[in-house]
Amino acid sequence: MKSEKNIIPAVLPLKKREETQNRWLFHRLNTLLPTLMEKHDVNMWIVVGREYNEDPVLKSLYPASIDSSRRLTILVFYLDSGKHLRRWVLHPNPNFEPFYERVWNPEECDQWECLRRLVDEHNPDNIALNYSSTFAVADGLSHSHFQHLSMLLDDHSHKFTSAQHVIVDWLSIRTSKELVAYPSIAELGRTIAEEALSRAVIHPGITTTEDVVDWIRQRVLDEGMETSFYPTVDLQRKGSDMDRLEGEIIRFGDIVHLDFGIRYLGLTTDTQQLAYVLYPGEVEAPEGLQSAFETALRFEDIITEEMKIGRTGNEVFYRAMKKAREEEIEAMLYSHPIGNHCHEAGALIGLYDVQGDIPIRGDLPLTANSCYAMEFNIKQYIPEWNQIIPIYLEEPVAFMQNRLEYMSKRQTSFYLI
Structure with a gap:
């Protein structure tokens, strides 16, 4: 006698899954991330994404319609003096909205120049980057990109700090x-x-x-x-x-x-x-x-x-x-x-x-x-x-x-x- 398959809880169709995950992401960005940046005294967090060599934390930050960094994507999180979190993306893909504000105009400058402008305008007390000797998920910034950021933001580089504590809480909570x-x-x-x-x-x-x-x-x-x-x-x-x-x-x-x-x-x-x-x-x-x-x-x-x-x-x-x-x-x-x-x-x-x-x-x-x-x-x-x-x-x-x-x-x- 052939056994029946167990009836498992309903699995959502793909579109519903994406809608659900996007709701969760929007809620996390609006409620959890500002709290974590304040808790760990992080003023600005920069995440650099490179196609085919993705930072492991990026998957948790991208909406469902973004499947990779497509050459180069830069996310910038800035906690202002009023504890309001600004979320910027340096990429032309409109699907990043409303999760992130697109602030890069390719006709005016390249992405790195746009990043430099944002850092100069807001002059953060510290800049968290994804490097860590302890937590693999917090060590996604490549060596070459770290070098590039160090040169690009040379007069801010003394503010660099590890984003590991924000990342650990972001992923585990x-x-x-x-x-x-x-x-x-x-x-x-x-x-x-x-x-x-x-x-x-x-x-x-x-x-x-x-x-x-x-x-x-x-x-x-x-x-x-x-x-x-x-x-x-x-x-x-x-x-x-x-x-x-x-x-x-x-x-x-x-x-x-x-x-x-x-x-x-x-x-x-x-x-x-x-x-x-x-x-x-x-x-x-x-x-x-x-x-x-x-x-x-x-x-x-x-x-x-x-x-x-x-x-x-x-x-x-x-x-x-x-x-x-x-x-x-x-x-x-x-x-x-x-x-x-x-x-x-x-x-x-x-x-x-x-x-x-x-x-x-x-x-x-x-x-x-x-x-x-x-x-x-x-x-x-x-x-x-x-x-x-x-x-x-x-x-x-x-x-x-x-x-x-x-x-x-x-x-x-x-x-x-």
């Missing part, structure tokens, strides 16, 4: 309009993940882990979306020396682990879900596996309790791991922000390969209206398997009204295949 929609995006991804971990896709003894990856990628493409990263499907198996088997045929008694996310409406998701493949006659996973899943949920609760606005990523990490040790939970914690990017800028809470203090990125505080992939694993002895196995989980969460909330239905037990 979501507005109220986005937070209303983000849970439905997360739920859309979770629904596809649940379908992938079912008999609609997996036939024990026949289906391989690679088959499931291929199915997911095609399913997401068929819905008119894209994955936020290349999905991973692997196995935990009784008697195996490896805890993440890949490229294997899925068998009865296996735990199937999926790491997967989607990109939709400019926002990404990242989740890890687990299924158990029942033996013929079995109706539930072995008790030892269920106990291990319950332990993972307990550690998930601990992380939730410790993720507080204002605490740094390192503080959350150490507090959560201390509680885990007190409860004799063997755990690893490596959670990260999500947003425009799957691994978004913002406070890191551990790294998979660094279970300790994360300099700079771990020292950032958790901020209101930010979203996270709560990612971790625990290890526990399974009597029925006579071995220790890991339980990998990851759930999208958000600070909504200063309270940490799951953005999609939380997985509380194994999916059963």
Whole structure:
């Protein structure tokens, strides 16, 4: 009997998606960006875009009809003395309006000369540029363009400063309009993940882990979306020396682990879900596996309790791991922000390969209206398997009204295949 596809939340047609993203962008530019520039004491922010070598932050600043910088695009943000943000674009494309005011007349001067005029006219106290040794998304200004700006604005170059703090907040903080929609995006991804971990896709003894990856990628493409990263499907198996088997045929008694996310409406998701493949006659996973899943949920609760606005990523990490040790939970914690990017800028809470203090990125505080992939694993002895196995989980969460909330239905037990 052929299995039906899961009914997933409605995916908007392209035009509606663009209208939605443009509304969000206009709202962000009008409400969020002025606040961030004031918060970080940035008077002027210059972003230079070059076709085929785009600054990574530009995608979050361009309206839907602008797909590239087309040779050269320069955006200038200026916070005047009245805390009013002026937004200028040095490019002839009319589709930049009403998001930006077009101030360059090609018949009068070139773009660089226009930029020089703007800087001279407004004489900002500081000029933020996109360079950073810490945050990749804030390091998009090319070396040649930095040199050109240094020569062009030679008598202002002493005012240059990194725009990294504005960029980190711009990318990691979501507005109220986005937070209303983000849970439905997360739920859309979770629904596809649940379908992938079912008999609609997996036939024990026949289906391989690679088959499931291929199915997911095609399913997401068929819905008119894209994955936020290349999905991973692997196995935990009784008697195996490896805890993440890949490229294997899925068998009865296996735990199937999926790491997967989607990109939709400019926002990404990242989740890890687990299924158990029942033996013929079995109706539930072995008790030892269920106990291990319950332990993972307990550690998930601990992380939730410790993720507080204002605490740094390192503080959350150490507090959560201390509680885990007190409860004799063997755990690893490596959670990260999500947003425009799957691994978004913002406070890191551990790294998979660094279970300790994360300099700079771990020292950032958790901020209101930010979203996270709560990612971790625990290890526990399974009597029925006579071995220790890991339980990998990851759930999208958000600070909504200063309270940490799951953005999609939380997985509380194994999916059963």
